[in-house]
Amino acid sequence: xxxxxxxxxxxxxxxxxxxxxxxxxxxxxxxxxxxxxxxxxxxxxxxxxxxxxxxxxxxxxxxxxxxxxxxxxxxxxxxxxxxxxxxxxxxx
Amino acid sequence: xxxxxxxxxxxxxxxxxxxxxxxxxxxxxxxxxxxxxxxxxxxxxxxxxxxxxxxxxxxxxxxxxxxxxxxxxxxxxxxxxxxxxxxxxxxxxxxxxxxxxxxxxxxxxxxxxxxxxxxxxxxxxxxxxxxxxxxxxxxxxxxxxxxxxxxxxxxxxxxxxxxxxxxxxxxxxxxxxxxxxxxxxxxxxxxxxxxxxxxxxxxxxxxxxxxxxxxxxxxxxxxxxxxxxxxxxxxxxxxxxxxxxxxxxxxxxxxxxxxxxxxxxxxxxxxxxxxxxxxxxxxxxxxxxxxxxxxxxxxxxxxxxxxxxxxxxxxxxxxxxxxxxxxxxxxxxxxxxxxxxxxxxxxxxxxxxxxxxxxxxxxxxxxx
Numbered sequence: 001x002x003x004x005x006x007x008x009x010x011x012x013x014x015x016x017x018x019x020x021x022x023x024x025x026x027x028x029x030x031x032x033x034x035x036x037x038x039x040x041x042x043x044x045x046x047x048x049x050x051x052x053x054x055x056x057x058x059x060x061x062x063x064x065x066x067x068x069x070x071x072x073x074x075x076x077x078x079x080x081x082x083x084x085x086x087x088x089x090x091x092x
Numbered sequence: 093x094x095x096x097x098x099x100x101x102x103x104x105x106x107x108x109x110x111x112x113x114x115x116x117x118x119x120x121x122x123x124x125x126x127x128x129x130x131x132x133x134x135x136x137x138x139x140x141x142x143x144x145x146x147x148x149x150x151x152x153x154x155x156x157x158x159x160x161x162x163x164x165x166x167x168x169x170x171x172x173x174x175x176x177x178x179x180x181x182x183x184x185x186x187x188x189x190x191x192x193x194x195x196x197x198x199x200x201x202x203x204x205x206x207x208x209x210x211x212x213x214x215x216x217x218x219x220x221x222x223x224x225x226x227x228x229x230x231x232x233x234x235x236x237x238x239x240x241x242x243x244x245x246x247x248x249x250x251x252x253x254x255x256x257x258x259x260x261x262x263x264x265x266x267x268x269x270x271x272x273x274x275x276x277x278x279x280x281x282x283x284x285x286x287x288x289x290x291x292x293x294x295x296x297x298x299x300x301x302x303x304x305x306x307x308x309x310x311x312x313x314x315x316x317x318x319x320x321x322x323x324x325x326x327x328x329x330x331x332x333x334x335x336x337x338x339x340x341x342x343x344x345x346x347x348x349x350x351x352x353x354x355x356x357x358x359x360x361x362x363x364x365x366x367x368x369x370x371x372x373x374x375x376x377x378x379x380x381x382x383x384x385x386x387x388x389x390x391x392x393x394x395x396x397x398x399x400x401x402x403x404x405x406x407x408x409x410x411x412x413x414x415x416x417x418x419x420x421x422x423x424x425x426x427x428x429x430x431x432x433x434x435x436x437x438x439x440x441x442x443x444x445x446x447x448x449x450x451x452x453x454x455x456x457x458x459x460x
Contacts, residue, residue: 042210064319
Protein backbone atom coordinates (compact mmCIF):
# COMPACT_ATOMS: atom_id res chain seq x y z
CA UNK A 1 0.00 0.00 0.00
CA UNK A 2 1.35 3.46 -0.91
CA UNK A 3 -0.22 6.94 -0.99
CA UNK A 4 -3.27 7.88 1.13
CA UNK A 5 -6.12 10.05 -0.15
CA UNK A 6 -9.79 10.91 0.44
CA UNK A 7 -12.82 10.63 -1.81
CA UNK A 8 -16.38 11.72 -0.94
CA UNK A 9 -15.54 11.57 2.75
CA UNK A 10 -14.03 8.07 2.65
CA UNK A 11 -10.33 7.25 3.12
CA UNK A 12 -8.59 5.71 0.12
CA UNK A 13 -5.09 4.46 -0.69
CA UNK A 14 -3.16 3.34 -3.73
CA UNK A 15 -2.46 -0.37 -3.47
CA UNK A 16 -0.04 -2.28 -5.70
CA UNK A 17 -1.15 -5.76 -6.78
CA UNK A 18 1.91 -7.18 -8.47
CA UNK A 19 2.37 -4.77 -11.37
CA UNK A 20 -1.07 -3.14 -11.14
CA UNK A 21 -1.97 -0.20 -8.90
CA UNK A 22 -5.56 0.44 -7.83
CA UNK A 23 -7.35 2.86 -5.54
CA UNK A 24 -8.76 0.98 -2.58
CA UNK A 25 -11.24 2.17 0.05
CA UNK A 26 -9.89 2.03 3.61
CA UNK A 27 -13.19 2.66 5.42
CA UNK A 28 -12.94 -0.74 7.15
CA UNK A 29 -9.17 -0.51 7.78
CA UNK A 30 -8.65 3.16 8.67
CA UNK A 31 -5.47 2.62 10.71
CA UNK A 32 -3.23 1.13 8.02
CA UNK A 33 -0.22 3.15 6.87
CA UNK A 34 1.88 3.17 3.69
CA UNK A 35 4.03 0.03 3.60
CA UNK A 36 1.38 -2.18 5.16
CA UNK A 37 0.00 -5.19 3.30
CA UNK A 38 -3.78 -5.43 3.06
CA UNK A 39 -6.29 -7.97 1.82
CA UNK A 40 -8.57 -6.28 -0.72
CA UNK A 41 -11.93 -7.55 -1.89
CA UNK A 42 -14.00 -5.71 -4.53
CA UNK A 43 -12.24 -2.43 -3.89
CA UNK A 44 -12.38 -2.48 -0.09
CA UNK A 45 -9.50 -3.35 2.26
CA UNK A 46 -11.00 -5.97 4.59
CA UNK A 47 -7.94 -7.08 6.55
CA UNK A 48 -4.39 -6.04 7.33
CA UNK A 49 -1.74 -8.74 7.09
CA UNK A 50 -0.36 -9.38 10.57
CA UNK A 51 3.44 -9.46 10.19
CA UNK A 52 4.09 -11.07 13.56
CA UNK A 53 1.57 -13.85 12.89
CA UNK A 54 3.08 -14.35 9.44
CA UNK A 55 6.56 -14.81 10.91
CA UNK A 56 5.32 -17.24 13.55
CA UNK A 57 3.37 -19.19 10.94
CA UNK A 58 6.41 -19.49 8.74
CA UNK A 59 8.54 -20.80 11.59
CA UNK A 60 5.91 -23.49 12.23
CA UNK A 61 5.99 -24.47 8.55
CA UNK A 62 9.77 -24.74 8.58
CA UNK A 63 9.57 -26.94 11.68
CA UNK A 64 7.00 -29.19 10.01
CA UNK A 65 9.35 -29.59 7.05
CA UNK A 66 12.24 -30.46 9.35
CA UNK A 67 10.14 -32.96 11.30
CA UNK A 68 8.92 -34.62 8.12
CA UNK A 69 12.54 -34.90 6.90
CA UNK A 70 13.45 -36.72 10.11
CA UNK A 71 10.34 -38.86 9.85
CA UNK A 72 11.29 -40.34 6.50
CA UNK A 73 14.72 -41.40 7.80
CA UNK A 74 14.99 -44.94 9.28
CA UNK A 75 13.53 -45.05 12.81
CA UNK A 76 12.79 -41.39 12.56
CA UNK A 77 9.01 -41.77 12.67
CA UNK A 78 6.84 -42.37 15.64
CA UNK A 79 4.38 -40.29 17.53
CA UNK A 80 3.39 -36.95 16.24
CA UNK A 81 5.89 -34.84 18.11
CA UNK A 82 5.95 -31.97 15.68
CA UNK A 83 5.00 -28.55 16.89
CA UNK A 84 1.24 -28.24 16.66
CA UNK A 85 0.39 -26.19 13.63
CA UNK A 86 -3.03 -25.86 15.17
CA UNK A 87 -1.83 -24.04 18.25
CA UNK A 88 -1.43 -20.74 16.46
CA UNK A 89 -4.61 -19.03 17.58
CA UNK A 90 -4.52 -15.27 17.41
CA UNK A 91 -4.37 -13.75 20.84
CA UNK A 92 -7.85 -14.29 22.17
CA UNK B 93 8.21 -11.27 5.51
CA UNK B 94 6.16 -14.23 4.33
CA UNK B 95 2.79 -13.36 2.81
CA UNK B 96 2.17 -14.76 -0.66
CA UNK B 97 4.95 -16.02 -2.92
CA UNK B 98 6.47 -18.08 -0.13
CA UNK B 99 3.18 -19.96 0.14
CA UNK B 100 3.86 -21.41 -3.32
CA UNK B 101 7.29 -22.80 -2.33
CA UNK B 102 7.61 -26.38 -3.68
CA UNK B 103 10.02 -27.46 -0.94
CA UNK B 104 7.74 -26.33 1.86
CA UNK B 105 4.82 -28.02 0.10
CA UNK B 106 6.84 -31.23 -0.22
CA UNK B 107 7.60 -31.13 3.52
CA UNK B 108 3.90 -30.78 4.31
CA UNK B 109 3.02 -33.67 2.00
CA UNK B 110 5.57 -35.88 3.74
CA UNK B 111 4.11 -34.93 7.11
CA UNK B 112 0.55 -35.62 5.90
CA UNK B 113 1.64 -39.08 4.69
CA UNK B 114 3.31 -39.71 8.04
CA UNK B 115 0.26 -38.69 10.08
CA UNK B 116 -2.63 -40.21 8.11
CA UNK B 117 -3.89 -43.66 9.15
CA UNK B 118 -7.52 -43.86 7.99
CA UNK B 119 -9.55 -42.70 4.99
CA UNK B 120 -10.99 -39.19 5.38
CA UNK B 121 -13.23 -36.90 3.33
CA UNK B 122 -12.45 -33.20 3.67
CA UNK B 123 -14.42 -30.38 2.03
CA UNK B 124 -12.85 -27.08 1.05
CA UNK B 125 -15.69 -24.61 1.46
CA UNK B 126 -14.55 -21.77 -0.76
CA UNK B 127 -14.49 -21.74 -4.56
CA UNK B 128 -11.18 -19.86 -4.52
CA UNK B 129 -9.69 -22.77 -2.61
CA UNK B 130 -11.17 -25.21 -5.13
CA UNK B 131 -9.48 -23.38 -8.00
CA UNK B 132 -6.13 -23.43 -6.23
CA UNK B 133 -6.47 -27.15 -5.45
CA UNK B 134 -7.31 -28.05 -9.03
CA UNK B 135 -4.79 -25.62 -10.54
CA UNK B 136 -1.87 -27.01 -8.53
CA UNK B 137 -3.15 -30.60 -8.54
CA UNK B 138 -3.14 -30.69 -4.73
CA UNK B 139 -5.92 -33.29 -4.54
CA UNK B 140 -3.82 -35.63 -6.70
CA UNK B 141 -0.69 -35.14 -4.60
CA UNK B 142 -2.37 -36.20 -1.35
CA UNK B 143 -2.16 -39.80 -0.12
CA UNK B 144 -5.02 -42.03 -1.27
CA UNK B 145 -6.61 -41.99 2.17
CA UNK B 146 -7.60 -38.33 1.78
CA UNK B 147 -10.37 -37.24 -0.56
CA UNK B 148 -11.05 -33.54 -1.11
CA UNK B 149 -14.59 -32.59 -2.13
CA UNK B 150 -15.62 -29.16 -3.30
CA UNK B 151 -18.01 -26.98 -1.36
CA UNK B 152 -20.73 -24.41 -2.07
CA UNK B 153 -18.51 -21.35 -1.62
CA UNK B 154 -19.07 -19.86 -5.05
CA UNK B 155 -21.46 -16.92 -4.68
CA UNK B 156 -22.28 -16.67 -8.36
CA UNK B 157 -23.07 -20.40 -8.47
CA UNK B 158 -25.55 -20.37 -5.59
CA UNK B 159 -27.41 -17.18 -6.50
CA UNK B 160 -31.02 -18.32 -6.95
CA UNK B 161 -32.31 -18.58 -10.49
CA UNK B 162 -35.27 -16.39 -9.51
CA UNK B 163 -32.82 -13.63 -8.54
CA UNK B 164 -30.97 -13.94 -11.86
CA UNK B 165 -34.24 -13.76 -13.78
CA UNK B 166 -35.34 -10.79 -11.69
CA UNK B 167 -32.01 -9.07 -12.47
CA UNK B 168 -32.62 -9.63 -16.18
CA UNK B 169 -36.11 -8.13 -15.96
CA UNK B 170 -34.76 -5.01 -14.21
CA UNK B 171 -31.74 -4.70 -16.52
CA UNK B 172 -34.00 -4.80 -19.58
CA UNK B 173 -35.79 -1.58 -18.55
CA UNK B 174 -34.77 1.43 -20.64
CA UNK B 175 -34.49 3.75 -17.63
CA UNK B 176 -31.99 1.46 -15.85
CA UNK B 177 -28.21 1.22 -15.84
CA UNK B 178 -27.58 -2.26 -14.45
CA UNK B 179 -24.19 -2.78 -12.80
CA UNK B 180 -22.58 -6.02 -11.71
CA UNK B 181 -19.35 -7.89 -11.11
CA UNK B 182 -18.10 -9.34 -14.40
CA UNK B 183 -18.63 -13.03 -13.68
CA UNK B 184 -22.36 -12.49 -13.22
CA UNK B 185 -22.81 -11.53 -16.87
CA UNK B 186 -22.50 -15.04 -18.30
CA UNK B 187 -24.53 -16.83 -15.62
CA UNK B 188 -27.44 -18.50 -17.39
CA UNK B 189 -30.91 -17.45 -16.31
CA UNK B 190 -34.11 -19.04 -17.55
CA UNK B 191 -33.97 -16.89 -20.69
CA UNK B 192 -30.30 -16.30 -21.45
CA UNK B 193 -27.67 -14.22 -19.65
CA UNK B 194 -26.95 -10.54 -18.97
CA UNK B 195 -24.32 -10.44 -21.70
CA UNK B 196 -26.84 -11.37 -24.39
CA UNK B 197 -29.27 -8.87 -22.86
CA UNK B 198 -26.58 -6.21 -23.31
CA UNK B 199 -26.19 -7.36 -26.91
CA UNK B 200 -29.87 -6.58 -27.39
CA UNK B 201 -29.39 -3.00 -26.16
CA UNK B 202 -29.68 -3.12 -22.37
CA UNK B 203 -27.27 -0.80 -20.47
CA UNK B 204 -25.38 -3.43 -18.46
CA UNK B 205 -22.01 -2.37 -17.06
CA UNK B 206 -19.26 -4.26 -15.24
CA UNK B 207 -17.84 -2.58 -12.13
CA UNK B 208 -14.83 -3.50 -10.00
CA UNK B 209 -16.47 -2.34 -6.78
CA UNK B 210 -20.03 -1.54 -5.63
CA UNK B 211 -18.71 1.91 -4.66
CA UNK B 212 -18.00 2.46 -8.38
CA UNK B 213 -21.69 1.83 -9.07
CA UNK B 214 -22.60 4.64 -6.64
CA UNK B 215 -20.27 6.88 -8.69
CA UNK B 216 -22.09 5.90 -11.90
CA UNK B 217 -25.39 6.85 -10.25
CA UNK B 218 -24.03 10.29 -9.32
CA UNK B 219 -22.86 10.84 -12.91
CA UNK B 220 -26.26 9.79 -14.32
CA UNK B 221 -28.90 11.46 -12.14
CA UNK B 222 -31.62 10.96 -14.77
CA UNK B 223 -31.15 7.16 -14.83
CA UNK B 224 -31.87 4.51 -12.18
CA UNK B 225 -28.64 2.68 -11.36
CA UNK B 226 -29.00 -0.81 -9.91
CA UNK B 227 -26.11 -2.87 -8.55
CA UNK B 228 -26.42 -6.64 -8.27
CA UNK B 229 -25.20 -7.26 -4.72
CA UNK B 230 -24.33 -10.92 -4.48
CA UNK B 231 -21.71 -12.68 -2.45
CA UNK B 232 -20.77 -14.24 0.86
CA UNK B 233 -19.67 -12.41 4.00
CA UNK B 234 -16.46 -11.34 2.21
CA UNK B 235 -18.36 -9.06 -0.15
CA UNK B 236 -20.91 -7.83 2.39
CA UNK B 237 -18.81 -4.94 3.82
CA UNK B 238 -18.24 -3.40 0.36
CA UNK B 239 -21.92 -3.73 -0.51
CA UNK B 240 -22.87 -2.26 2.86
CA UNK B 241 -20.43 0.63 2.39
CA UNK B 242 -21.98 1.39 -1.02
CA UNK B 243 -25.45 1.63 0.52
CA UNK B 244 -24.20 3.71 3.46
CA UNK B 245 -22.41 6.04 1.04
CA UNK B 246 -25.44 6.35 -1.27
CA UNK B 247 -27.64 7.28 1.67
CA UNK B 248 -25.07 9.69 3.14
CA UNK B 249 -24.53 11.47 -0.18
CA UNK B 250 -28.24 11.45 -1.04
CA UNK B 251 -27.81 9.39 -4.23
CA UNK B 252 -31.50 8.62 -4.60
CA UNK B 253 -31.19 6.92 -8.00
CA UNK B 254 -28.93 4.14 -6.64
CA UNK B 255 -30.33 0.82 -5.48
CA UNK B 256 -29.11 -2.71 -4.89
CA UNK B 257 -30.64 -6.04 -5.87
CA UNK B 258 -29.38 -8.06 -2.96
CA UNK B 259 -28.79 -11.80 -2.82
CA UNK B 260 -26.28 -12.30 -0.04
CA UNK B 261 -25.63 -15.74 1.40
CA UNK B 262 -23.85 -16.90 4.56
CA UNK B 263 -21.39 -19.77 4.92
CA UNK B 264 -22.16 -21.30 8.36
CA UNK B 265 -25.80 -22.22 7.54
CA UNK B 266 -24.60 -23.92 4.35
CA UNK B 267 -22.08 -26.00 6.32
CA UNK B 268 -24.87 -27.03 8.69
CA UNK B 269 -27.09 -27.92 5.70
CA UNK B 270 -24.34 -30.09 4.19
CA UNK B 271 -23.80 -31.90 7.50
CA UNK B 272 -27.55 -32.54 7.75
CA UNK B 273 -27.80 -33.88 4.17
CA UNK B 274 -28.70 -37.57 3.92
CA UNK B 275 -25.66 -39.35 2.54
CA UNK B 276 -23.22 -36.66 3.66
CA UNK B 277 -19.62 -37.92 3.51
CA UNK B 278 -17.79 -34.80 4.70
CA UNK B 279 -15.81 -35.37 7.92
CA UNK B 280 -13.87 -32.10 8.15
CA UNK B 281 -13.83 -28.67 6.54
CA UNK B 282 -11.20 -26.26 5.28
CA UNK B 283 -12.99 -23.08 6.34
CA UNK B 284 -13.23 -19.95 4.18
CA UNK B 285 -10.27 -17.70 4.96
CA UNK B 286 -11.55 -14.48 3.45
CA UNK B 287 -15.06 -14.84 4.87
CA UNK B 288 -13.51 -15.23 8.31
CA UNK B 289 -11.23 -12.23 7.73
CA UNK B 290 -14.47 -10.22 7.85
CA UNK B 291 -16.64 -12.02 10.42
CA UNK B 292 -14.09 -14.02 12.45
CA UNK B 293 -14.67 -17.65 13.39
CA UNK B 294 -16.60 -17.78 16.65
CA UNK B 295 -19.66 -19.03 14.77
CA UNK B 296 -17.56 -21.89 13.40
CA UNK B 297 -16.62 -22.91 16.92
CA UNK B 298 -20.31 -23.51 17.61
CA UNK B 299 -20.60 -25.61 14.43
CA UNK B 300 -17.55 -27.70 15.29
CA UNK B 301 -18.91 -28.39 18.76
CA UNK B 302 -22.48 -29.10 17.64
CA UNK B 303 -21.65 -31.46 14.78
CA UNK B 304 -18.37 -32.88 16.10
CA UNK B 305 -16.52 -31.83 12.98
CA UNK B 306 -13.04 -30.28 12.66
CA UNK B 307 -12.91 -26.92 10.86
CA UNK B 308 -9.58 -25.39 9.85
CA UNK B 309 -9.79 -21.77 8.67
CA UNK B 310 -7.51 -21.92 5.64
CA UNK B 311 -5.89 -19.63 3.10
CA UNK B 312 -5.71 -19.97 -0.67
CA UNK B 313 -2.13 -20.71 -1.67
CA UNK B 314 -0.83 -24.29 -2.10
CA UNK B 315 1.12 -24.24 1.16
CA UNK B 316 -1.92 -22.82 2.98
CA UNK B 317 -4.13 -25.60 1.65
CA UNK B 318 -1.65 -28.38 2.41
CA UNK B 319 -1.17 -27.08 5.94
CA UNK B 320 -4.96 -26.86 6.32
CA UNK B 321 -5.28 -30.49 5.23
CA UNK B 322 -2.51 -31.52 7.66
CA UNK B 323 -4.22 -29.73 10.55
CA UNK B 324 -7.58 -31.32 9.66
CA UNK B 325 -6.04 -34.81 9.38
CA UNK B 326 -4.28 -34.41 12.73
CA UNK B 327 -7.63 -33.57 14.33
CA UNK B 328 -9.43 -36.44 12.60
CA UNK B 329 -6.76 -38.97 13.58
CA UNK B 330 -6.78 -37.72 17.17
CA UNK B 331 -10.60 -37.67 17.39
CA UNK B 332 -10.68 -33.91 17.97
CA UNK B 333 -13.31 -31.54 16.55
CA UNK B 334 -12.16 -27.97 16.97
CA UNK B 335 -11.73 -24.78 15.02
CA UNK B 336 -8.11 -24.04 14.16
CA UNK B 337 -6.77 -21.05 12.28
CA UNK B 338 -4.22 -21.85 9.58
CA UNK B 339 -4.67 -18.37 8.06
CA UNK B 340 -3.67 -16.41 11.17
CA UNK B 341 -1.65 -13.86 9.18
CA UNK B 342 -4.98 -12.55 7.85
CA UNK B 343 -7.78 -13.86 10.08
CA UNK B 344 -8.42 -12.83 13.68
CA UNK B 345 -10.92 -14.68 15.84
CA UNK B 346 -13.30 -11.70 15.90
CA UNK B 347 -12.72 -10.68 12.30
CA UNK B 348 -12.93 -7.00 11.34
CA UNK B 349 -15.17 -5.10 13.81
CA UNK B 350 -15.62 -2.04 11.54
CA UNK B 351 -16.70 -4.23 8.64
CA UNK B 352 -19.10 -6.14 10.88
CA UNK B 353 -20.62 -2.86 12.12
CA UNK B 354 -21.18 -1.72 8.52
CA UNK B 355 -22.90 -5.02 7.71
CA UNK B 356 -25.11 -4.78 10.80
CA UNK B 357 -26.05 -1.19 9.97
CA UNK B 358 -27.44 -2.11 6.54
CA UNK B 359 -28.35 -5.81 6.47
CA UNK B 360 -30.35 -8.26 8.55
CA UNK B 361 -30.43 -12.06 8.41
CA UNK B 362 -33.15 -13.72 6.34
CA UNK B 363 -34.02 -17.08 4.78
CA UNK B 364 -32.45 -17.60 1.34
CA UNK B 365 -32.90 -20.02 -1.51
CA UNK B 366 -29.59 -21.38 -2.89
CA UNK B 367 -29.37 -22.41 -6.51
CA UNK B 368 -28.85 -26.16 -6.72
CA UNK B 369 -29.30 -26.62 -2.98
CA UNK B 370 -32.69 -25.19 -2.04
CA UNK B 371 -33.99 -23.02 0.78
CA UNK B 372 -31.80 -22.73 3.88
CA UNK B 373 -33.23 -20.94 6.94
CA UNK B 374 -31.45 -17.78 8.07
CA UNK B 375 -28.79 -18.23 5.41
CA UNK B 376 -28.60 -14.77 3.86
CA UNK B 377 -28.98 -11.03 4.24
CA UNK B 378 -31.72 -8.63 3.22
CA UNK B 379 -31.60 -4.84 3.24
CA UNK B 380 -32.94 -3.24 6.41
CA UNK B 381 -36.13 -1.17 6.33
CA UNK B 382 -34.13 1.99 7.05
CA UNK B 383 -32.43 1.54 3.65
CA UNK B 384 -35.62 0.60 1.77
CA UNK B 385 -35.24 3.52 -0.65
CA UNK B 386 -32.12 1.80 -1.99
CA UNK B 387 -33.60 -1.72 -2.11
CA UNK B 388 -34.23 -2.74 -5.73
CA UNK B 389 -36.44 -5.62 -4.55
CA UNK B 390 -38.89 -3.04 -3.16
CA UNK B 391 -38.45 -0.42 -5.88
CA UNK B 392 -39.00 -2.53 -9.01
CA UNK B 393 -42.20 -4.37 -9.80
CA UNK B 394 -41.32 -7.49 -11.77
CA UNK B 395 -43.84 -9.89 -13.25
CA UNK B 396 -43.88 -13.43 -11.91
CA UNK B 397 -41.23 -15.39 -13.73
CA UNK B 398 -41.36 -19.09 -14.36
CA UNK B 399 -37.84 -20.42 -13.85
CA UNK B 400 -36.35 -23.31 -15.80
CA UNK B 401 -33.11 -25.20 -15.11
CA UNK B 402 -31.48 -27.54 -17.65
CA UNK B 403 -32.38 -31.09 -16.59
CA UNK B 404 -28.93 -32.52 -17.31
CA UNK B 405 -26.97 -30.11 -15.06
CA UNK B 406 -25.73 -31.65 -11.77
CA UNK B 407 -24.35 -28.42 -10.29
CA UNK B 408 -26.53 -28.82 -7.17
CA UNK B 409 -24.86 -32.16 -6.40
CA UNK B 410 -21.42 -30.67 -7.10
CA UNK B 411 -22.11 -27.76 -4.74
CA UNK B 412 -23.00 -30.17 -1.93
CA UNK B 413 -19.92 -32.32 -2.47
CA UNK B 414 -22.00 -35.33 -3.55
CA UNK B 415 -20.59 -35.49 -7.10
CA UNK B 416 -17.67 -34.03 -9.01
CA UNK B 417 -17.75 -32.07 -12.29
CA UNK B 418 -16.38 -34.99 -14.31
CA UNK B 419 -19.39 -37.08 -13.24
CA UNK B 420 -21.69 -34.90 -15.36
CA UNK B 421 -22.51 -36.19 -18.87
CA UNK B 422 -22.63 -32.61 -20.16
CA UNK B 423 -19.22 -31.63 -18.74
CA UNK B 424 -16.88 -30.49 -21.50
CA UNK B 425 -19.36 -31.49 -24.22
CA UNK B 426 -22.59 -29.51 -24.24
CA UNK B 427 -21.48 -27.55 -21.14
CA UNK B 428 -18.29 -25.47 -21.42
CA UNK B 429 -17.32 -21.98 -20.18
CA UNK B 430 -18.42 -20.65 -23.59
CA UNK B 431 -21.78 -22.41 -23.44
CA UNK B 432 -22.45 -22.97 -19.74
CA UNK B 433 -25.54 -24.88 -18.64
CA UNK B 434 -24.95 -24.22 -14.95
CA UNK B 435 -23.36 -21.43 -12.93
CA UNK B 436 -20.58 -23.71 -11.66
CA UNK B 437 -19.18 -23.67 -15.22
CA UNK B 438 -19.22 -19.84 -15.34
CA UNK B 439 -17.72 -18.37 -12.24
CA UNK B 440 -14.04 -17.94 -11.48
CA UNK B 441 -14.93 -19.77 -8.27
CA UNK B 442 -17.04 -22.56 -9.80
CA UNK B 443 -15.78 -26.14 -9.51
CA UNK B 444 -16.79 -27.09 -13.08
CA UNK B 445 -14.95 -24.07 -14.49
CA UNK B 446 -11.85 -25.03 -12.48
CA UNK B 447 -11.94 -28.62 -13.79
CA UNK B 448 -12.37 -27.38 -17.34
CA UNK B 449 -9.73 -24.66 -17.11
CA UNK B 450 -7.09 -26.98 -15.71
CA UNK B 451 -7.75 -29.90 -18.03
CA UNK B 452 -9.75 -32.24 -15.82
CA UNK B 453 -11.94 -33.35 -18.72
CA UNK B 454 -12.24 -36.97 -17.68
CA UNK B 455 -14.69 -38.49 -15.19
CA UNK B 456 -13.36 -38.41 -11.63
CA UNK B 457 -13.24 -42.21 -11.31
CA UNK B 458 -10.96 -42.48 -14.31
CA UNK B 459 -8.76 -39.74 -12.93
CA UNK B 460 -8.00 -41.54 -9.69
